[in-house]
Amino acid sequence: MIASYRWLQRFVPELPDANTLEEKLTQLGWEVVSREEWGTCYEPVELVEIVKRVKHPNADHLSVMTIRRQNGQLTSVVTGAQNGVAGDHVWYAPPGTQLVDGRVMETVNMRGIESPGMLLSSQELGFEAGLQDIWIWDGAQNLGTRFLDVVGGSDTIFELELTPNLAVYGQNMHALAQELAASLSLPWDFRETEFFYDHAPMAKVSDAHDCPIYGITEFWIQPNAVTPLWIQVLLRSIGQRPINPAVDLTNFVLWDMGQPLHAFDADKVNGMIEVRRAWDGEKLTTLDGVERTLSSQDLVIADQTQALALAGVMGGTFAAVSSATVHILLEAAHFDSQHIFQTMRRHQIFSDAALHFGKGTDPHAVLSAPAHYQNLLEKMGLLVEKGGSQLIGTMPVRRHISFNPQGIKQLLGVNWAEDKILEGLERLGFEKEEEDIVIPSNRHDVEGTHDLAEDVARVYGLEKIEPHMFMVSATPGRPSPHVAYHELIRNSMTAAGYWEVITRSFSSVPRLRRAGIELPPDVVRVINPLRDEETLLRPSLLPGMLETVEANRARRDISLSLFELAPVYQRSDQDHTEHQELIVIRTLDERMCYPRPDSPHLLEVKGVMEWMNQKCGMGLSWQQVSSGPEFMHPGRLLVLYGASGSVVGYLGELRPGIAQRYRAKRVGVWFMRIGDDRVVTATPNIRHPLRYPEVVRDLSLIIPQGVSYQDIFERAKQLRSQILQTLTPVDHYHGDFGQSWTFRLVFQSEEKTLTDQEVDQVIQQFLQLVENIGVTIRQ
């Protein structure tokens, strides 16, 4: 909403300066978005007298006017205006003046004659002054008077952002002024009179729920009149365009007191007014020139022939008033705010009327607004005669709530006197009646003590409430065990040298396909996505992760070690639609780097998994398989089992063809579900270091095709040797003998220094066992 300092001052004559006002507005919860000076563009515009008018020698439709300025200086200006003769006083904009429409005046050559600046029409100054080209000023001001002075000087304009609760009652100068006066403890001036409706049968309302109160009044007015400048100025300053008196006054009343009024040209109305639902398919051309097709969801104001207006939202063109209108029907209504709000959204008409009715209006204004309108018409001398009027519906009783100052004090945490609390409320228009507080009729937002507490806090300012630390029993805060486990995984992955990324939860079918993932049947779709790439909730973290790889490698050949621990989504019969997934990814391309190339290996990804399995007690076991997810390399794939034996994920290399789609040659991937159901429990098992020396033996073994390290390792485990500590591959050869691995066996005893004989014995047993799978020692 736009608010004018000058307008507010009409209600609160002692209004302080604009800075204080801005502070107060903020304190009261009215957010000041911007503040500017209005009227400064009028500064150079001055009143001059035409002393001579001659035809332009080179153009039939132009004239050359000689004007006299304040100091007697004569200037010639070329004009296309039909009016303006010697002796007329007119407004002159010298070069440099900026007009309301943004044009900047300069000296131009018009058909051979230099013309510095311009004589202005009322429209060029932003006002309506009847049918004339240049604005002939009939005021008694002296030559040289600035236009800014006749509009009352400049004004300060606040652009305010209203929270929904303020919008219920605050979209007008009256309410704003009342709040300011209340918080500044200033006197304020608002006299309102009530309109006296008679009982002319002029309208009927078919559903009191849609329109609880409907007031209509007939006026005869002077045609072709001009709205007084002071009203035009106030409307202009808040960005409203003056049109004609009948319309300008509805606008003025709207912003003055928050009640939308609508004026129909009574001579175009056929018979009685009806407030009814539209017929399905009924047409109405609204004032914005759009022909709209209505439905029975829409409430219309109709005559006996057709719909004349979309109730509370926008009038129609058919019965619109013009400057020639002499006979009007003025509507002052109270509509169901929900209904108007929905109509406004449905038709996307965000008119000022709808923005007021849709938030809620003061039912009492059905009485006060027409009185205000009539009063202004009279003052302007435009009222010819008042005709019949009718009010349908009854004023709601004013709501009461019990006054609970103790509750307010407790809620705010203050020790203010009851009188102070009551005074604050009374300044805002609340009244005390016995033990109750009577709520003003415009305050639909107020329901109970909480709301009163807010108003008291606003009037006195939140800064008046002393901060305090609440006291409760000193129990420690607890993290969730599940999430603490996720944090352990994040910390451990970071310790392992991986970078955490956070990707969006959205995905799409093409994005999944690109990563080699077929759309799972239980995917959750977004009904109203922001973009095509985000039409579903991801069933896998892989696409987002690969896209991160791609985005990072678009500009440079960077090697990446990334992880994400985040939810994936699936529809399910139970409530469980989210699962935590861990994805770990590492690019495996060799990268040149002195002194040795950086050549990450797939086994490093596996190593991270093995380490994490221990570090985080994941309880994983695994097995090499030759098939699994389609996007994985079938020759380098492990299936991972959780502690319960079910498949929880995979580790291996991404299919190179898919890796290449994301600007990577080879990519190692580990992905798995992190069960939410199971928080790993373990007891630490820490033993003393072994004190006796280790014995190290390297064995070179010839390994037949098809025998894996796992096969050999399992055999070593079968030995159940107390002294064989580790068996690790240390070298690998290819030769005419086939393939050979060198294993390092480390022996150590808890009890004594081992003898060669004891070690040899274990080695012999080991060799016998592996012989069964065709493994022989290389001589």
Add this chain to the structure above:
Amino acid sequence: MDGEQFNEWKDQMTQQAMNAESLTDLQAARHQWLGRRGTITGAMKGLSSLPIEKRKVVGRQLNELREYALDLFKRCEENMELQAETSRLQAETFDMTLPGLWPQTGLLHPVTRTRRLVEDVFLRMGFSLEYGPEIEDEWYNFEALNIPANHPARDMQDSFFIDLPERVLRTHTSPVQIRAMQRYNRALPVRILAPGRVFRRDDDATHVPMFFQVEGLVIDHGISLADLKGTLQTMAHELLGDDIKTRFRPSYFPFTEPSMEMDVTCAACRGEGCRVCKGTGWVEILGSGMVHPQVLRNGGYDPHRVSGFAFGLGIERLAMRIFGIDDLRLLYQNDMEFLSQFQSYTGRPGL
């Protein structure tokens, strides 16, 4: 043979040892003095020809001289070997101006780090962490929080709806308030902090469709707006420093009444007023308020007996503030070059 002579020898051998240019020279000199036919060896042999009294004196002097010589040549030899090694090593110069090889270190996302910072502050204040689903029941996300069916916040413009009936991607962490109240089942005090992902249909420099919030909720007997102010002020000082100023403004949220927003001193101008803060010197950091009586009832608590406060804070906005980032979207591009900057010390050991 006497002391004077020995002093002369001492000077001579010292001179020789010091002047030796090579190990060979040094060894030759050593030999000359201590070799089998060396001067000192010869003099030792000659002792027997001296009278007993003199032999004692000279013998002692000669022994001292021998000790001196042994030590002298040993030290000089060691010294010479060290020098030889030094020159050999100097020939093996390695260009230490080459860039160092950094350890492969991991990195937590700045959003995770900021989230933990907030969690830490509130855990220290005795808040427990609570969680709720991202795919939320409409009731928890809206109705229970006093947001009726026709409220603008429920418009398609703001929320992501999914093809699961009566579910929505939660638009805030506030539904966790209700879930926590239900879980506490009328027990007191409720003192929780709920971090999590939330979703809104917005995408520009200050909004992303998925972001992180933390929600705080305290319910007990006699909890007041003053307590809320105190808590939030403490939080602001813990997160942004003791010199930060706070300002509270009335605001509106359907699920709190009274409602207020907290502003903190603008980081860009330190409160002087600039473009970032639209000249006010303040930037908004969070929304808060006293839990609406209806919301308390929806969580099973009696608003006549207890009261509570709640607040919600955007992690990204806080991260932007703490790390000095001007575009929210940067946080979700996962650009390693951008993220790598977060490896440097932030000035806060706890972050």
